Amino acid sequence: MTQSLIDTAVYAELTDAMGAAFAAELVTTFLEDAPNMIAALKQGATDGDADAYRRAAHSLKSNAEVFGATALATHARDMELSGLPATAPPIPALEAVYADTAHALRALLDA
Amino acid sequence: MRDTPGRLLIVDDNKVNRLLMTRSVEQLGHTAAVAENGRIAMEMLAAEPFDILLLDIEMPEMDGFEVLEALKADPKLRDLPVIVTSSDEGLDNIVRCIELGAEDYFPKPVNKVLLNARVSASLERKRLYDEQKKLLDRFATVEVAEHLNRGGFAIGGQRLHATILFCDIRDFTAISETMAPEATIDLINTYYTLMFDAVSSQGGIVSLMVGDGLMALFGAPKPIENSAQSAVAAAQDMLTMTAALNDERAVVGEPALRIGFGIATGEVVAGYTGTDERATYTCVGKTVNLAARMEAHTKSVDRDILFDEETRLRLAEHTDCEALADMRFKGFSDAIRVFAL
Numbered sequence: 001m002t003q004s005l006i007d008t009a010v011y012a013e014l015t016d017a018m019g020a021a022f023a024a025e026l027v028t029t030f031l032e033d034a035p036n037m038i039a040a041l042k043q044g045a046t047d048g049d050a051d052a053y054r055r056a057a058h059s060l061k062s063n064a065e066v067f068g069a070t071a072l073a074t075h076a077r078d079m080e081l082s083g084l085p086a087t088a089p090p091i092p093a094l095e096a097v098y099a100d101t102a103h104a105l106r107a108l109l110d111a
Numbered sequence: 112m113r114d115t116p117g118r119l120l121i122v123d124d125n126k127v128n129r130l131l132m133t134r135s136v137e138q139l140g141h142t143a144a145v146a147e148n149g150r151i152a153m154e155m156l157a158a159e160p161f162d163i164l165l166l167d168i169e170m171p172e173m174d175g176f177e178v179l180e181a182l183k184a185d186p187k188l189r190d191l192p193v194i195v196t197s198s199d200e201g202l203d204n205i206v207r208c209i210e211l212g213a214e215d216y217f218p219k220p221v222n223k224v225l226l227n228a229r230v231s232a233s234l235e236r237k238r239l240y241d242e243q244k245k246l247l248d249r250f251a252t253v254e255v256a257e258h259l260n261r262g263g264f265a266i267g268g269q270r271l272h273a274t275i276l277f278c279d280i281r282d283f284t285a286i287s288e289t290m291a292p293e294a295t296i297d298l299i300n301t302y303y304t305l306m307f308d309a310v311s312s313q314g315g316i317v318s319l320m321v322g323d324g325l326m327a328l329f330g331a332p333k334p335i336e337n338s339a340q341s342a343v344a345a346a347q348d349m350l351t352m353t354a355a356l357n358d359e360r361a362v363v364g365e366p367a368l369r370i371g372f373g374i375a376t377g378e379v380v381a382g383y384t385g386t387d388e389r390a391t392y393t394c395v396g397k398t399v400n401l402a403a404r405m406e407a408h409t410k411s412v413d414r415d416i417l418f419d420e421e422t423r424l425r426l427a428e429h430t431d432c433e434a435l436a437d438m439r440f441k442g443f444s445d446a447i448r449v450f451a452l
Contacts, residue, residue, distance in 0.1 A: 017223055022134055030127045055124075058169050062198040063127045066220045 005104040010068025027105050030063050034098060037063075041079075042091055050084040060094075064101070072101045117141045117162035117234045122152040122178065123196075124170040128219065132165055132196065139227050149173030153181055156188055163233050166213070168197040168204060179211035190240055192233035196221050268382035273330035274338035274374060274422060275399050276315070276346060277406035278306065281369040283323040299323060302368070305352045313345040318393045326402075328394055331381040339376045339418075339425035343452070346372040346416045373406025374418035375399075376425060401447065404440040414451040423450045 015023040037060050044053030057080035064073035075097050079090060121132045121143050129145045136143040144161070146152035150173040152164070164182075168175035175195060182188045195208045198219040205216045215229050280286070280302060287295045299322075306325055310317050315329040315338075327345065330338035349370065357367040377398035384393055398421075405417040412435055423432055430452075437446040 014220075018131070018134055018138075026127055026130055029130055033126045055169055055171065058198065059125045062125060062219050065198060066127060066131060 005069065005071050005101050006108065007068030007070050011108060014067065024109055027067065027109055030067065031102055031105065034060065034063070034102070038091075038095060038098065041089075041094070045084060045089045045091060048084070053084040053089070054080055060098075067105060069101045069105070072097050115234075115238075117230065117237075118160070119143045119163045119165055119230070120146060120152060120155060120161040121165045122146045122149060122170070122175070123165075123167040124148055125167070128167065128196075131220070135221065135223055135226060136165070136230070138223070139230060141230065149175065149178040149181075152178060156182075156191070161191065162237050163230060164191055164193045166193050166195050168195060168199050168208070176207060176211065179208065179213060183212050190237075190244075192237050194226075194229055194233065268380045271331045271334075271379055271381045271394070272338070272377070273328055273379050273381065273394060273398070274342040274376040275379065275394060275402040276310070276327040276329065276342045276372060276374050277324065277402045278327075278346070278349070278370050278372045279322075279324035279406065281371055281410065286366060286368070298368075301356065302370075305356065306349055309345045309348040309352065312348070313341040315341060315345055318391070326393070326399075328379075328381070331379065331394055332392065337425055339374070339422040340427065342374050342376075343416065343418065343422065343426060343430075346374065347452070350415055370415070371406055371409030372416040373402045373404065373409060374416065374422050375402035375405060376419065376421035377401075397443075400442055401440065404438075404443075404447075405449065408438060408440075408449065412449075412451070416452045418450050420448045420450070423448075 011023075014026075018026070037056050041053060041056035041060070044050070044056055057076045061073050061076035061080055064070075064076060072094075075090075075094050079094065119136050119141055121129055121136065123129045123132060123145070124147055129147075133143045133145060144155065146155055148170045152166075153173070155161075156164075164178075166175045166178055173181075175197065179193060182191060182193065189212075193213045195205075195213045195216045196219055197204070197216070199205075208216050214233055217225060217229070287298075290298070302323065303320065303325070306327075307317055310327045313329070314333075314335040315327045316331075317325060318328050319326040327342070329335060329342045329345075335341055349372070353368055353370055360367060375398045377396075379394035379396045379398050381394045382392070384391060384395070401419055405419065409415065409417050414435075417435075418432075423430075426432065432450045432452055435449045435451055438449050439446050
């Protein structure tokens with residue numbers, strides 16, 4: 001892996017600034033909400049709705065940046081900026097990065 | 112003042128962002144409400160007051176740009192400070208937000224120190240502005256306040272076509288001599304309440320109040336369709352209300368009030384007169400003098416409402432007016448035609 005899943009400095013800053021309990025609540029909310037965003041991304045791709053696709057990628061990027069989830073943020077940002085491609089949107093790759101990120105975030109919660 | 116908490120509205124379609132922003136705002140000692148998109152935010156802004164809007168750009172239904180545009184077009188919300196918080200890419204969007212009136216633009220995740228500084232500064236500005244507005248509303252009419260808010264304050268003039276109305280209570284000095292001071296002020300205030308109501312319901316504004324005398328403008332600063340007709344209608348409304356007031360006064364044995372109205376139509380010079388420290392929006396010129404002379408003349412001819420030919424020409428055809436003897440008023444070289452209702 002070329003990019004770290006979680007930038008621990010960013011995550012530590014979040015916990016310091018907002019309190020550990022709140023940071024945990026935020027992570028839980030993200031883990032609950034992210035599948036909706038990925039679903040919206042897929043729906044946008046299926047419907048050919050470039051706006052919905054871009055918006056879902058944008059939301060994922062924005063949230064990933066909150067937790068220092070660098071790899072996920074980079075991936076989502078690329079999708080946001082390049083827009084909905086004519087064929088084969090890179091959703092499976094994003095889902096894989098998300099699965100790893102979610103795993104890493106859960107580990108941080110349990111730590 | 113700095114420590115007074117503000118009420119902020121956070122607009123973001125993303126749950127994590129809403130939670131994070133709410134927490135940040137609350138940690139800074141303020142209270143927050145949230146809206147999921149621009150449309151909901153506009154509904155909330157219409158329903159309750161907020162001090163600052165924290166606005167995301169990328170949102171379904173109504174995005175941040177559309178919210179900024181809607182705020183700009185609404186005189187009541189135009190001055191609400193907006194801080195844009197977005198993870199939007201590109202300088203263009205930032206420039207667009209600032210051009211649309213946003214106070215500042217913060218990339219997400221928002222730096223809390225910067226947010227605190229900006230929120231405090233915006234709150235202070237908002238409070239100062241609210242206070243100014245309150246003062247303005249108290250000492251100027253809605254139209255003049257709007258005029259000032261739109262164009263800013265500048266001593267200077269403008270030529271307009273308008274109708275001027277003067278009125279005062281006949282023999283008020285004699286009436287008030289037998290009255291207690293409180294009763295005198297109370298009576299004047301009742302009279303002003305009725306007169307303001309009559310003038311504003313006809314689209315005019317009260318420009319000056321001196322003792323029991325009052326000057327109202329129709330057609331300035333905002334043009335109205337038929338300023339002459341409106342001024343005459345205001346005078347008639349006022350007479351009807353005075354009659355009702357006199358009925359009440361008769362019951363308690365107080366003398367009837369009689370009010371004289373002088374109305375003139377024509378070109379006036381309108382603007383803020385005074386100094387930078389103290390000024391008032393008013394009209395000056397020959398038309399104003401003529402209206403004042405007409406009002407004074409009501410006593411000599413024992414009529415309630417007198418007006419000039421320019422006013423008469425603009426009244427509805429069926430209006431029942433009577434031409435009185437021409438007058439040579441002080442300050443006017445020619446004889447002036449005088450009409451009574």
